[in-house]
Amino acid sequence: MVVTTANDVAFGDWSETRTCVVLGGRGFLGRTLVTRLLRLGGWIVRVADSSSHSLQLDPSSASDSLLSDALCSGQASFCHVDVRDTSQIIKVTKGADVVFYMEPTDLDTHDFCNCYMIIVQGAKNVINACRESKVRRLVYNSSADVVFDGSQDILNGDESFTCPGKFQDMLIDLKFQAEGLIRLANNIDGLLTCVLRPSNAFGPGDTQLVPLLVNLAKSGLAKFVAGSGENMSDFTYAENVAHAHICAAETLDSRIVSVAGKAFFITNLEPVMFWEFVSLILGGLGYQRPFIKVPTWMVSYILSLRQCINDKLRFRKYSVSPHYILQLASHTRTFDCSAAQKHLGYSPVVSLEDGVKSTIESFSHLAKDSSFMTYSNFNEQSKAEKLLGSGIVADVLLWRDEKRTFTCFLTLALVFYWFFLCGSTFMSSTAKLLLLVTVFLYGYGILSSNICGFTVERISSSCFEIPESAVKNSIRSMSYMWNRGARNIRLLAKGEDWGKFFKVVVFLYFAKLSLSYSLAVLIGIALVFAFTAFFVYEQYESEIDGIGEVLFYGIMESKGLLLRTLPASITSFLQNYNILHEEKAPAVVKEWE
Structure with missing residues (x-):
């Protein structure tokens, strides 16, 4: 759903065409922002991203089709930019009026150095490049997570809410540092900055929330509710996040003092129970809604055990800590968006209900009753099911x-x-x-065949008979076990x-x-x-199998170590015994047959 309102152009002069750069323009929120800018018109959009050196478009995607037309007409351009390289950022920001910085979220959390270089050092590089290129406005997409440490509920938190000193998730900690750098850079060399904190962004193209819920539903874990299930949360549709960025850029252009260097919470202004939102998404995709309530401590213990297994076996880690996701799912987190409404002129352009509908439609290929899911479920069978x-x-x-x-x-x-x-x-x-x-x-047996109008069915004598084939099979099984013994x-x-x-x-x-x-x-x-x-x-099939492989490997290594420490005579005897046993085995089998 695409909505264009007067709020997008409240402060701008549309007689001129302006140039903007969307860093991270091929990410989840970056794509939505690029699409909205192109639909509004009056913008030359430079899409910058580090995901690939060449732009790969999906002809079946409406947003990619729009971008393709814009590339042909010159309204848009694409450039591969690595935020770890300041020279690349300077090259793409030359002559731009505003830079929208949407940093990547699908980072490998076990590589702290790379995460730091992209998030924190990347923010420093973007600031220096904007100053070098004489960019007037920089709008940074942060997150409402930077004020949440998982220890307490947040009810209608506003921008005066004190940020915690310690975060449970490493990526949120780094994003908080980057946000601080962006705000401190305000009004240096003419650069005006603004930070937006959307809460639980979702929508078409989401790479985290909806795919995570679908994976949990496939594994059967989505039926569980962590905690009481009454905790409230704010969710923000991606189109509204993009709209808020454009409002912030227009407001900075008017050089309003109450905006520059500040951070603003962005929500849909419709707080909802967290598990009700999850139920809407899963129910819309045909999966079972959560209904079994379990204590939060129990889920935390299971996650700790699973994380320990992942660390030992070096399985792929999540881009967001599972413990942090649990904290989000079991705590109230609602935010006061009045500052963004008052100073940025922001108001949601898509309601939460319409946003959920659009999101479900965009993920129809992951629906339970889709042909893809039916084919996958029909052909894939767990080892436990085969065993039983x-x-x-x-x-x-x-x-x-x-x-x-x-x-x-x-x-x-x-x-x-x-x-x-x-x-x-x-x-x-x-x-x-x-x-x-x-x-x-x-x-x-002595009951009447008809009692008060109800017919009493008689038990057939066949119910007490044992088929001859069942008796033969039982005897055959007993004979086989006796012969094997x-x-x-x-x-x-x-x-x-x-x-x-x-x-x-x-x-x-x-x-x-x-x-x-x-x-x-x-x-x-x-x-x-x-x-x-x-x-x-x-x-946890893969994790348990991995533990089995580790134990088997350890036993084999211990066996090899033991053989290497034994006297040569005993080692030679065991090797000769194995050869002799292998030669006699066929003869023994033949004799038994």
């Missing part, structure tokens, strides 16, 4: 249907209590259960398979340890394990 047979058992233990899973768990828990925790012996509990079943079946005993009796011997010894040892505990404890542990382990494994 992809049937009813898999659906129950992997929590595909929460009602069915909860019913099964409750039933098994009641059976467990009946046989092991009620104080009766196993045989007496079985007798009581059989007595209840007998009374129920007999009472059901007899084969293992024969191999042990020959005294040749040391590997088999050690496996049996280890198995019997653990069996002895298990039997040392009461049967009730073992069954209780198995019950809880079955309803949690497979679900957890499916959610």
